[in-house]
Amino acid sequence: MSMQAPYSRMVRDIVFDTLAQQGRAPSIAEIARITGSETDEVQHALNQLADDHALVLSRDGDAIRMAHPFSAAPMAFVVTPSNGRDDRRWWGGCAWDSFGISAAVGIDVRIDSTCPLCGASLTVFAGPDMQPEGDYAVRFPRPAAEWWSDVVATCTMIRLFCNQGHAVEWTDEHAPGSGYIAEAATVWRLAQPWYGDRIAPDFTPHTRDFNQQLLQEVGLTGPFWRLP
Ligand SMILES: [Zn+2]
Ligand SMILES: [Zn+2]
Incomplete structure (x- = not known):
């Protein structure tokens, strides 16, 4: 860089x-x-x-x-401030980015998406100090080393599912043997330090090693999570 x-x-x-x-x-x-x-x-x-x-x-x-974590065009997530007085809206590029918008802007949000397997509407509340509740799972389509080979496609496929079972079933049907399924709470935890400083005036781009440490701290380790 x-x-x-x-x-x-x-x-x-x-x-x-x-x-x-x-x-x-x-x-x-x-x-x-x-x-x-x-x-x-x-x-x-x-x-x-x-x-x-x-x-x-x-x-x-x-x-x-x-x-990142912002998208200029609609993707699979709508992020809304949950306080009812702030009329901003954001497109979340992926599940991780949607938690990241909350972390970057520093507010509690409502995240709306759809389960790719069953089509159920999913609504998740999260904030810098509010972990998402429920059994939601997030599937990452490809290893960290390949994210930026087509980062828009990567984000498009980092989706939120009703639960681990729906993510497994979707994977078996559409991309057998590929990807990684994480708990939504893990992705939320990762988004806080990954994106929390993104709009701070003194933001300094993270080094690869720093980001690798952030992945490790939330238990995302092994070859799949090795950054390039
Ligand atoms: Zn589902
Ligand atoms: Zn993303």
Whole structure:
């Protein structure tokens, strides 16, 4: 990971701040206006940030697609502040990201999704100090070493299931022998330190070793969880 130059850091912070505060990604023209720069400078900074895995661009490279834990487009999760007074909404890219939005923004949330096996509507409440209740399971489709080979596809497949049994049954039907099924509470616990500092002004990108330690601390160990 390269050091972030001050300009790309400014662009990065605008992207995350807009997603956190408004639930949408800023356009390139908008970032150019806010920073008083040309759109090709913004594009260059975004390309660099994408190379560093600080965010994900659209297929054509001219828009922000994801800035983990935020997604700029609908995916399988809707994240809503649970206090009833905050009218923000976010698209959760995956189960892990949905817990991560709560961790990053620092609020209790309601997460709505659907079980891929049985189609049941799932509603989970979680917060920085509120562990999700219930038997929910989260299935990871591929080993950590392969997540960023297509990170949007990876997130698309990190889904929440009613329980371990439904995750096992879905795997047997659609992708036998693949993936890893974790308890939702484990993924919630992982999301707190992984994403909790993401919109902090003094955020420093985590090193690989730091993130590996976070995985280990919640019991996600072995070859499947070895980061590249
Ligand atoms: Zn189900
Ligand atoms: Zn994700």
